[in-house]
Amino acid sequence: MAQVRQRQVFYIPGYDPIHPRRYRELYRKEGAAQAAISGYQIALSPKTGGGPYGWHVSARIEDAPVAAEFEVLVWSDLVRDSMSNGIPATYLQLLRTAWAYIGSGALWRLMRLRKGPVIAALYPVAMLLFQLAVAAALAGLAAKAVALLAAALAVPGLLATGVAVLAALAVLAGVLRGFRARDGRLFAYYLMHDYAHSARLHGAYPPDLEARLGEFGDRIAAALAGEADEVLVVGHSSGAHLAVSVLSDLIRAGRVPSDGPALGLLTLGQVVPMLSFLPRAARLRGDLRFLSTRGELAWIDISAPGDGCSFALCDPVTVSGVAPEAKRWPLVISAAFTQTLSPERWKALRWRFFRLHFQYLCAFDRPGDYDYFRVTAGPQTLAARFDGRPASKSRIEVAVSKYTSVQAA
Known part of the structure; x- marks a missing residue:
């Protein structure tokens, strides 16, 4: 009909x-x-x-x-449930997801199709690592500043070290939380959860x-x-x-x-x-x-x-x-x-x-x-x-996937 x-x-x-x-x-x-x-x-x-x-x-x-x-x-x-991870869990997801695509060889084959979606997949990895690097650098600066202040005040060495470590951890956590609060514009966490959802069970x-x-x-x-x-x-x-x-x-x-x-x-x-x-x-x-x-x-x-x-x-x-x-x-x-x-x-x-x-x-x-x-x-x-409509001449019709096993009906 x-x-x-x-x-x-x-x-x-x-x-x-x-x-x-x-x-x-x-x-x-x-x-x-x-x-x-x-x-x-x-x-x-x-x-x-x-x-x-x-x-x-x-x-x-x-x-x-x-x-x-x-x-x-x-x-x-179900999407919201999969996105409920905290910041440390998201970085663990990053490692697992990267391994799922790189270790299986899927990433290199996906790159033979279209670069755009592969770049989109790599973006959250790069952005989250960038955020971690910025947070770590600022945490290091905070630790040095506290150490200098402790030395000027003649604070005992062990206590000074402990305060410097606490300051560094506080800055690290604060910067990472600040980045996550802005993810509505950066999309790093959102995309990381998306790809992790696909890769979780390979x-x-x-x-x-x-x-x-x-x-x-x-x-x-x-x-x-x-x-x-x-x-x-x-x-x-x-x-x-x-x-x-x-x-x-x-x-x-x-x-x-x-x-x-x-x-x-x-x-x-x-x-x-x-x-x-x-x-x-x-x-x-x-x-x-x-x-x-x-x-x-x-x-x-x-x-x-x-x-x-x-x-x-x-x-x-x-x-x-x-x-x-x-x-x-x-x-x-x-x-x-x-x-x-x-x-x-x-x-x-x-x-x-x-x-x-x-x-x-x-x-x-x-x-x-x-x-x-x-x-x-x-x-x-x-x-x-779409009856009689020819397929796009520029479509890609080449078998690329390494894995071709299928589940029995």
Whole structure:
């Protein structure tokens, strides 16, 4: 069915501790901006009924009325729990995460794909080490100052040494706490926790996340048994590989009815290789391989080289080394920021890396064939909208991962 009047959208965020209302407000603001640019109508209203956080969308796009129900599949509580480490524990995470990527050889292979996300991964390591170096230098100066003062006051040697050590420790702790208090601008701790979460089990999903994926699957399965014309799952950033695993589980379990709604998977700004290249990511690699052959869904992958936080135009199945001969998904398409954003807009956003990572969910002032709001609130299914659209010529389709084992279905 290509014509959609009712759509159920499930949005899976990336590694984000913030309340999901931010996504409603982003959709409201950017949807209004895109509607004004593109000449269609779109309006939000509160969600009715229970279940996860969401909202209702009423739209008239391409001269057709469409109603869409949005649900955010929340795992921000798990993210917050993983970010609850103190300063010393975060530095221990740094060592463990660096070893997970360097010791496994994954880091060098990731660098063969895109430099941007690897630099983004190295940034928190460098920034945290810089902060430690600054704190240590200031602590050393404080110790010397106390020692000089103690000598001038003829303080006994042992007592003077003890006071100098205490002063150094106090300065060290104070400077590190000061840096952490400013992490809303530096993002060093946030990114360190993000990469540590992926590397903690060397690519395997932790039990609490596996349980949450099961809950996500139940919500999507219920919608597939409902009256929507299309069920669309959107996975952004780290949410992309979670969406792959959820839908793989549903199809394997026979929970996608052949006579049910059209099923679409839209992955945006994916960072799949950060997990799939690790040695114990057999579950994810198996899901990628499985989903890439399935006819129960359409899978479109959107990214852009201008997004330095994603593995732009890297086919996540192929680069992970698990592409089967019967592979049909995903269709890898570029959002082409340098073309779909005006020169003025691109200039304003070019160095705002985190903002660009969310551009897929925002308005384009020179929209191409990708428009988030047409996809989620327009009258065509995901499959119909991109039917006949060729994959990006600049996509990367080379097996790069060292680890290619897959979990048995």
